[in-house]
Amino acid sequence: MATKDFDKNFTHLIEDALHNALEYTGYSSDIDCIYIYLSLERSVQYLVFFKINGCLSLKSKLNEYVTSQQIDVSDENQRRLNSNGNAIAQEIQASFQDDGREVPSSLRITYEPKTGKLNSTMSYDKLLDDEDPLTMFFRWFAEEGGVLEPWQMI
Structure with a gap:
């Protein structure tokens, strides 16, 4: 795949990842920011949390x-979110491989629907030697100011 095609495809897949999260919320006008963590290292995983009316929330607690x-x-809507998101993450991983590029270990995406501000950060650090994607996700949630349940502590 040529670089121009890679860039176009990558942009499309990031948009798909965002639309997946927005669709989960019913395109709620209350959403301030979407935080998507894609683990691309061992097992491909799509994890998401939200800022809603100024408060950070995991997907199950938005209401x-x-x-x-x-x-x-x-549970059904959460399974759909995860299934669609994991498929998108696999496509992102494949797009790097198909273009002969090094696959990042993780990708963090933030999007503010009210302003259209988008930010993405790729990491090539091998994160999973000691930690799993869920730990990395909960760590990011806590770094942003989210409150973890005791079982989510890192």
Whole structure:
């Protein structure tokens, strides 16, 4: 794949990852920021949390902070979010491999729907020698100011 094609495909896949998260929330106007963590190192994984009305929230707790319409946080909707997100993460990993590029170990994406501000950061550090993707995800959530449950402590 030529670099121009890679860039176009990568941009499209990032948009897909964001639309997946927005679709999960029903495109709620309460969402301030979407945080997506893609683990591309061993097992490919898509993990997401949100800032909603100024409060950080994991996907299952969004309705604790929503002021407009309730969000479908059912197990079925969460499974759809994870399944679609994991498929997108696999496509991102494959796009690097197909273009002969080194695959990053992880990708962090933040998007503010109200302003359109998008930021993505790739890491090539081999993170999973000692830690799993969920630990890295919860660490990022805590770094951003999120409150973890005791079982999520890192």
